[in-house]
Amino acid sequence: MVLVAIIVYILIKVLPEIGWTFLSQSPSDMGRGGGILPTIVGTLLVTLLAVVIATPFGIGTAFYLAEYTRGGILTRIIRFSADSLAAIPSIVYGLFGFIFFVTQLGLGLSILSGGLTLAFMILPTLIRTAEEAILTVPQSYREVSFSLGATKWQTIIKVVFPSAMRGIVNGLILSVGRCIAETAAVVLTAGSALHMPKSVFSSVRTMAVHFYTLASEGISMPKAYGTAALLIILIFLINVVTNILVNRMAAKGR
Amino acid sequence: MRKFKEKLSGRVFFALAFSSISALALITVFILIKGLPIIGKIGLSEFFGMTWAPVSQNKFGIFPMIVGTVSVTLGAALIGVPIGICCSIFLAEYAPAAVRNIFRPAIQLLAGIPSVVYGFWGLIFIVPLIREYLGGPGLSILAGAIILAIMILPTVISISEVSLLSLPRQYKEGALALGMTHWQTIKSVLLPSAKSGIVAAVILGIGRAVGETMAVILVLGNAPALPASLKDSVRTLTTNIGIEMGYASGDHQEALFATGIVLFIIIMILNSTAQYVTRKKH
């Protein structure tokens, strides 16, 4: 109930604030006026980059662990490290990203650094959720597929992957949510520039960072509420849309 | 052709797995390399010492931050865990399906809300309450504990609910058939059997609390000193990194990496415990 109170509280404060201008204009006067368009763009770009980079590696690793290794010690070590790394505080990833991508590789505070850091951050979660999903696919599906003359690759693509899809997508959504919500790791790697990004090397401010800046420095409470509400709505929408998509996909199968 | 494809796909999967794992190893190694030298240089006793004054005195003692992390986390667990477990019992045993169907996605959503939003809510809501009724600045251990308690609720609720629901139905039916009441069944049969899952939930929740940065940065006040009471301001290990990383350099920067190592180790220990507890059952 407390939790619901938080959402309702913020949403009520906010509804008058969100309008077309809020969504479509650049901020002026440090965020006191105007809208938050650049931060929306920044959030989407950083998240997109992270997910696009991490997904193939995460899912590929999961398939390798679940289908190609025979559950030896190595697999268990990898599983344990992925589990542990999934729980490492995001700020530690930020620390790593700041030194490695921003400084060492000279990418600067940029969309690229932010996206790469977040990709590292969500990778362990992606691997574990996808692997769990693959392992829950009944062994009999694989046997049937082999008995019908399929090769391993064909079995994975045509049977295992579609059956594990639901779980894999769930893990993906979780990761997207984490990227959108992430503040600490992003502020250290993508920076907090308040203008439209020109390339992947531009620094951006994501919505979460923008919200943090507005709120902690007391720049503009109404704009802060607006940003927060938009963040929550965004995450809510992603949840709902993917739930619908996944259910529809699952319905087709059984 | 087919054979080739088969071989290739195996190789590709291996390559993907290999690079992911190297990437993960890279992080670990990198943080260790960056953080260990400073610990060697100043010695363990100073590193775990009382004074954190990186710029003025070149002192890097993180003990106050450890106390900060432990106190806030403990507070959060004391508040959040009982509530979370009660919620999960309610959802798994008492709630009608309709209620459950509303609650579950709601909890999922709450887990997804940016932590900085929770922190902000604490800043404008909890902090003034504390200032008004308990005195002090309001930015305090108590405020942080309350916010973190709320934040770990989704984790605790969902994992303990799953472990309650995954118990064989016979346990419950057997107990009820012996004439126990519903509550007696829950207390003496279901909870003990689901114990390992619930404990794992609590540990993972604590892990989340330890690792949280942005929510606590807003409500703790962030003074790097030992607190005397619940109303005092503290700084946690995570906020220490978050606040100073932007401008730190040299030894100072390395000290922040060393702080990262400490966090890393705490999480590793918590995680291994959780895994040990869940595995013991099977």
Next chain:
Amino acid sequence: MNKPIKIVINNFDYYYNKKQALYKLNLEIQANEILSVFGPANSGITTLLRSLNRLAELNPEGRAEGEILLDGKSIYDEDVNVTELRRRVGMVFDVPTPLPMTIFDNIVYGPRLSGVKNKKDLTAIVEESLWQAALWDDVKDRLGMPAMSLSGGQQQRLCIARVLALKPEVILLDRPCSGLDPISTAKIEESLIQLKEKFTIVIAPHNVQQAGRISDRVAFMLMGKLIEEGPNEEVFANPKDQRTSDYITGRFG
């Protein structure tokens, strides 16, 4: 009894780790017959069937010794294409195992893998296989429905149709009726008897009566060893081995 020999099993052993599951098996299987391999649980029958299409090797701890010849060629030779072999020797499992896709997609799963793409050809295959498995009338109007929506008996007949769509030479059935009601069982038995015109069928029946009803020849196995084999009537009327006779008359197992 002058049908050609389809499969020859020569001194065949099978091990799981150190545990031996099959002992020096020798058996000939004739083309276009129904051979029932029966015996109590854990006699190695499933292992035997899975060795015939090399599905047993999915278990990393399994190891085969000896030889199995299909049309005179050893299936364990190095140059044997395993997927090709599995297409020639199709298998139906003990529980119905439709894949999580539509009825249509289930049946064309194998043909599509071997490169049949033309929609018309696929439709023809589906219709023919469903006819042969006596399922066409049940499902002809809902080929696009998920296969999971069928009843247990229908699912199992779908699995048979799915194997038939491969145009195999041999069909292995591992206790295909174990979870089914008598009516579904009768339907499946009926179609098997018709199918032997075209295929060689090796079945592990789920009880002795089924072996008696449908087989041309039977083989009795116990603890990984082949005890006795011969024409159906002979083995059931006067078994040569005491253990066979005990099992048939229900004294154990």
